[in-house]
Amino acid sequence: MSVIAPAQRTQQITIRYPDAIEAEIAQLEAAILENQWLAATYNPRWLAIQLLEGDATLHRKVSDSPGAAPILATLAAGRARLAATYGEDIDVALVNCRYEFVHQVVQDTVEQTHRRHVSKSDRLDRVVTHPVWGIPIFLALMWIVFKVTIDVSAPFLNWIELVMTVPIANWTVAMLSLVGLGETWVASLAVDGVIAGVGGVLTFVPVMLALYLTLAMLEDCGYMARAAVVMDRLMRKIGLQGKSFLPMVVGFGCSVPAIYATRTLENRRDRILTGLLAPFMSCSARLPVYVLFAAIFFPQHAGLAIFAMYLLGIVIAVVVGLALNHTLFKQADESCFIIELPPYRLPVARNVWRQMWDRTASFIHNAWTIILTVSIVLWFLLAIPARGGEGAFAEVPVEDSIFGAVARTIAPVFAPLGFGSWQATGSLMTGFVAKEVVIATLAQVYHVETPAEADAPPPTVIEDARLIVASFVQAAIDTLKSIPLVIGVNLFEAEAAPEPTALMSAIRNDFGATSGGRGTLAGLAFMAFVLLYTPCMTAVAAERHELGTKWMWVSVIGQFAVAWLVALLIFQGGRLFLG
């Protein structure tokens, strides 16, 4: 026995074309056989047919091969002769022959035992993919996905935060105390750097699981293909296609799964463009920032101000999408959108389960290194004193740390936007870790104590364990309770937790000072900046993984530039407009 020679091909002719075409195929085939390289690589008859059909890719490959001139001459002559009979549509003639062949084969081999009636699937599709009715159905389903993701995951998110901050942190400190490192900087690094970083990754896990669960169910039941059909016309306007809509919707929950959701697009161009636009959708981590700033600067119209941010994100995505579509992502020719509508079926638990875990695990696997690194680096920046003698390592006040010094250096960049203080700058820097950290940093740098941290006697391990279990049960109950609320709209009152007024007045005073008395405009510019600037490091890690390092940088730098310009327009434009 020997290895099958790769060049061995079956030489049977299965599809016979009209005699005029066959004559040209034969001539061209003969010319190709003269060319050793081409004859060794391709089936000559097949190549001849493709060339006659006008295949541009193969034409280029043949032209680039040595000694192609006789083939190209034969091809040109052959096409000219065929044009006399078939006009410009030689390719159509060839394709039709193939269809005719297929049709004949089907006639010969397929027996239709009973008349095909309109299936349930077809009847459902008449409504679901209807040009008018399809859109509200789609929006309703997306709303449910969005709500389930946020509401179902929220209690578990709090649970993970609780577990990471209280028991795990306590246990770590206790264990370090055993080796005499309890009150040192090592404990601080472990708790505020490593555990905070790991916790940062883990808090995303419930969101990802909930999101992938709902998406997997929609996907497995066959709806996703319909959704793509419904949204195709709208998305096409910004150079995307129907399937791009899904990552955009997901982006309102969290940019990270949104970027991973681009994987369902086949075409690399569409994946990148969608991945670049998805972070403009205002993710749930940005909401607490809007809530705080809206309460400070727009106490009468907080809901409206928050809603405006969501809207602004969509508008900017459309504008950027249009701009990219006409520049970097110009399409040579509009690709047509063909999607097969798979039959509806009940989601298979095994598929849904596997997809949910696979995607979430892939996220954790890819995100944890970058997040841990950034968290530790940030901790060191906050721990190392910038000026000698003013506070020891790990005990230095924020403004005297390297972090404070860096913030002070960068601050002038934001001066034209109305918030050029080092405090605001510093909060934007930590906002890169996670957008909701902006508020924690503001509280820290304005020296406002966060209220919840009462000094209780250290709990025992058993108490901690009980706390973990009890709070998990509570989280599960809260999740179940939240399911009926999915249909309800509670966007505006949900997270409006009372913030310490000391922080609010500190921010108001500071923004008033840095903006020359235009605090409200500066606040609005800050909100827009938080909405639009560089996504958090987890999202950046996702971008690197899905889109590649180059596009990650395009996003990091591009979004910063867009945010800066929009905030500038708001602040300076507002100043001009209001006189």
Added chain:
Amino acid sequence: MRELTIALVGNPNVGKSTVFNALTGANQHVGNWPGKTVEKRTGVLRPPAARAGEAALSTTPTVTIVDLPGTYSLSAYSLEEEITRSFIVEEHPHLVVDVVDASNLERNLYLTAQILETGAPLIIALNMQDQAEGRGVRVDAERLSRRLGGAPVVSLVARRSEGIETLRKLIFVRLGQLAESASK
């Protein structure tokens, strides 16, 4: 040890990934969503289980299966089509397994016709027999094979793993035949 490569092709959403998983024992994600496989993935075809008392074939070659992106045709209009086509015509896999949706035969066979034209050795895996039966469609596999230049046709319900072992054996048999005719 001989190293052989076979390519798995087919229209989107015909159960190609299911067939791939069944043949390789891989755990690739399967979705009811066309275009799941955007890059080619590879796995190793597990040899057929030896029957009781029968020694495992010592000459069983290592067969790599390449799962190509689902396409409707081999014209190089999209990235998937280009990937699939250049693999078939330029990398010369030893065998091409074309997964075909039996309930949508007419649309699926266009790709099959194009693969036949490339002259690549072909096996047709007639999948989704259950759905076809549900729609009252009965495909004469033997006749189909004759009409498609003698390419072997296997009926499958990949979702329920029906016919997978037949396909697995057929792949090895066919590879053996092709090797023999090449050595003549």
